[in-house]
Amino acid sequence: xxxxxxxxxxxxxxTDLMLPASVQARSEAEQARAVFLANRPGWVDEMxxxxxxxxxxxxxxxxxxxxxxxxxxxxVSFLLAESIxxxxxxxxxxxxxxxxxxxxxxxxxxxGDRAAFDPEAWRVTNLRSGAALAxxxxxxxxxxxxxxGGIYPVMEKEGLIAPKAR
Amino acid sequence: xxxxxxxxxxxxxxxxxxxxPGEIAVVTVGTAVFLDMNxxxxxxxxxxxxxxxxxxxxxxxxxxxxxxxxxxxxxxxxREFVRRFGIKRFHDIGxxxxxxHVVVAxxxxxxxxxxxxxxxxxxxGGGAFNCAARGxxxxxxxxxxxxxxxxxxxxxxxxxxxxxxxKPGVSAKDVFLTMAGRFGAHVNQNIEYGGAGMRxxxxxxxxxxxxxxxxxxxxxxxxxxxxxxxxxVRERNKAPxxxxxxxxxxRYKETRALDLGAIEPLVALPDSxxxxxxxxGEVAGQKIDQAFIGSCANGTLDDFAAAAKVVxxxxxxxxxxxxxxxxxxxxxxxxLKAGYVETLVEAGAVVTAATCGxxxxxxxxxxxxxxxCITASTRNFKGRMGDPSARIFMASPATVAASxxxxxxxxxxxxxxxxxx
Numbered sequence: 399x400x401x402x403x404x405x406x407x408x409x410x411x412x413t414d415l416m417l418p419a420s421v422q423a424r425s426e427a428e429q430a431r432a433v434f435l436a437n438r439p440g441w442v443d444e445m446x447x448x449x450x451x452x453x454x455x456x457x458x459x460x461x462x463x464x465x466x467x468x469x470x471x472x473x474v475s476f477l478l479a480e481s482i483x484x485x486x487x488x489x490x491x492x493x494x495x496x497x498x499x500x501x502x503x504x505x506x507x508x509x510g511d512r513a514a515f516d517p518e519a520w521r522v523t524n525l526r527s528g529a530a531l532a533x534x535x536x537x538x539x540x541x542x543x544x545x546x547g548g549i550y551p552v553m554e555k556e557g558l559i560a561p562k563a564r
Numbered sequence: 565x566x567x568x569x570x571x572x573x574x575x576x577x578x579x580x581x582x583x584x585p586g587e588i589a590v591v592t593v594g595t596a597v598f599l600d601m602n603x604x605x606x607x608x609x610x611x612x613x614x615x616x617x618x619x620x621x622x623x624x625x626x627x628x629x630x631x632x633x634x635x636x637x638x639x640x641x642x643r644e645f646v647r648r649f650g651i652k653r654f655h656d657i658g659x660x661x662x663x664x665h666v667v668v669a670x671x672x673x674x675x676x677x678x679x680x681x682x683x684x685x686x687x688x689g690g691g692a693f694n695c696a697a698r699g700x701x702x703x704x705x706x707x708x709x710x711x712x713x714x715x716x717x718x719x720x721x722x723x724x725x726x727x728x729x730x731k732p733g734v735s736a737k738d739v740f741l742t743m744a745g746r747f748g749a750h751v752n753q754n755i756e757y758g759g760a761g762m763r764x765x766x767x768x769x770x771x772x773x774x775x776x777x778x779x780x781x782x783x784x785x786x787x788x789x790x791x792x793x794x795x796x797v798r799e800r801n802k803a804p805x806x807x808x809x810x811x812x813x814x815r816y817k818e819t820r821a822l823d824l825g826a827i828e829p830l831v832a833l834p835d836s837x838x839x840x841x842x843x844x845g846e847v848a849g850q851k852i853d854q855a856f857i858g859s860c861a862n863g864t865l866d867d868f869a870a871a872a873k874v875v876x877x878x879x880x881x882x883x884x885x886x887x888x889x890x891x892x893x894x895x896x897x898x899x900l901k902a903g904y905v906e907t908l909v910e911a912g913a914v915v916t917a918a919t920c921g922x923x924x925x926x927x928x929x930x931x932x933x934x935x936x937c938i939t940a941s942t943r944n945f946k947g948r949m950g951d952p953s954a955r956i957f958m959a960s961p962a963t964v965a966a967s968x969x970x971x972x973x974x975x976x977x978x979x980x981x982x983x984x985x
Binding site for chain 1: 569588603604606607609610611612613627632634635638683684685690699700701702703704706707710711717719750751752778783836838876923924926945946948952
């Protein structure tokens with residue numbers, strides 16, 4: 399069970415908002431500081447690691463830039479959205495961000511609500527109202543990647559890429 | 565049950581008889597492309613093996629030539645990578661460089677009936693070539709290059725049956741703006757283009773439409789093959805291929821008829837293109853600071869021709885910058901030979917080298933606070949081209965060029981009034 403405080407966003411949140419071009423050549427830490435700088439300045443200081451996001455339709459539309467990595471790096475524990483852009487979903491799998499398409503979530507959750515996601519029962523519950531929703535299914539292998547840090551650790555183990563120099 | 569074009573290509577690349585919506589298709593990748601941005605130190609992961617170097621293409625495009633030392637080091641890392649693995653299809657700064665999707669088009673790397681991946685979201689532009697091309701992000705492209713495989717969630721397909729012919733002065737960009745305004749986003753859906761109207765579109769117009777499919781949030785955007793396409797590909801790539809047609813009983817989410825002859829020039833208002841476009845007249849008079857024509861969507865020779873036709877013998881309005889960026893150096897040379905570059909520069913336009921450049925607020929045309937831009941490129945998101953307070957309108961190259969001359973948004977219709985349909 400994963401419990402988190404929710405921050406609410408609207409429809410069509412694009413990846414330029416999560417990772418502006420001005421920091422694309424900067425460090426992961428600097429990129430993480432710039433999340434939602436244009437549409438919600440200061441949010442990265444308000445939110446706390448472990449919090450979650452609830453959003454509307456087509457979350458993550460636009461560029462392939464590693465915005466899912468930035469959300470993971472600032473500690474977003476999971477993402478709930480009415481629908482998720484295909485490319486952003488794939489990057490969520492590969493960078494290890496738990497991203498759930500959950501029709502009805504924009505209606506059922508308000509900013510500041512606490513949500514509990516139960517991966518076993520595949521259900522997300524609003525701890526304020528008691529409302530419970532079932533996210534759309536995610537194939538097991540993709541879910542496993544999302545929950546275990548993405549594709550890079552797997553590729554390192556298989557000798558396809560070198561471990562990242564730290 | 566019959567299959568759509570996307571389903572047929574995925575089934576073939578997956579070595580299975582059929583695939584259908586909702587399934588995960590595991591497929592063999594025909595071509596995989598890397599870009600300069602992928603080689604930035606915070607992104608790149610050192611590759612230890614490459615499944616087949618002849619299936620890999622590397623292009624320096626987003627920040628080319630390098631705008632700062634960090635980019636220069638990414639370019640150097642790209643050069644080391646191609647040397648280490650013997651990758652022949654490398655497009656470094658110079659003769660055959662350009663925006664990756666344009667280089668892919670110039671050289672017909674996107675073969676009909678095959679799968680192509682590239683990290684970049686506008687990869688769907690390869691669909692103009694009847695190729696299942698899709699932006700997959702860097703980690704997945706690294707996976708595809710090292711293993712030769714990838715996966716796709718098979719989406720439902722919406723088919724657009726095109727009829728008629730575009731009127732003079734109306735472009736593929738206006739077709740896209742019409743679709744974005746009328747039909748909105750296509751999240752998790754494929755788009756398939758066919759019909760007699762499709763065959764009237766130039767390869768460049770098809771490329772614009774296919775690229776802009778990313779802005780409809782579509783998965784694959786695939787055109788039916790015709791003689792124009794097959795001739796184009798055979799002239800540029802000797803590799804064998806088998807184009808894919810939809811089955812007669814293919815199942816579509818929806819089939820929509822679109823009369824190209826009824827399309828009018830539109831402008832998308834700032835921040836979004838989805839259900840956000842209006843006839844040019846509704847925003848006429850809006851003052852602008854910058855006008856941009858370029859990107860993988862609008863850096864084609866057709867776009868240069870339209871812009872040159874509008875500005876010929878005239879001068880860009882005082883206080884306005886018109887920036888024109890070819891999609892590739894090959895297009896740059898063709899535009900030079902056709903006289904378009906001279907016409908544009910004489911009019912006061914700045915013609916840059918081929919790069920993604922201003923389209924993503926990277927370099928050579930970044931917007932400052934509160935500036936207003938009208939652009940013929942891929943995106944008008946808030947903050948896309950620079951400062952978040954800048955306002956970005958999107959239109960066709962003709963409308964952008966006409967607006968640059970006027971210093972405010974205007975219709976380009978007068979410049980095409982004498983042309984025959």
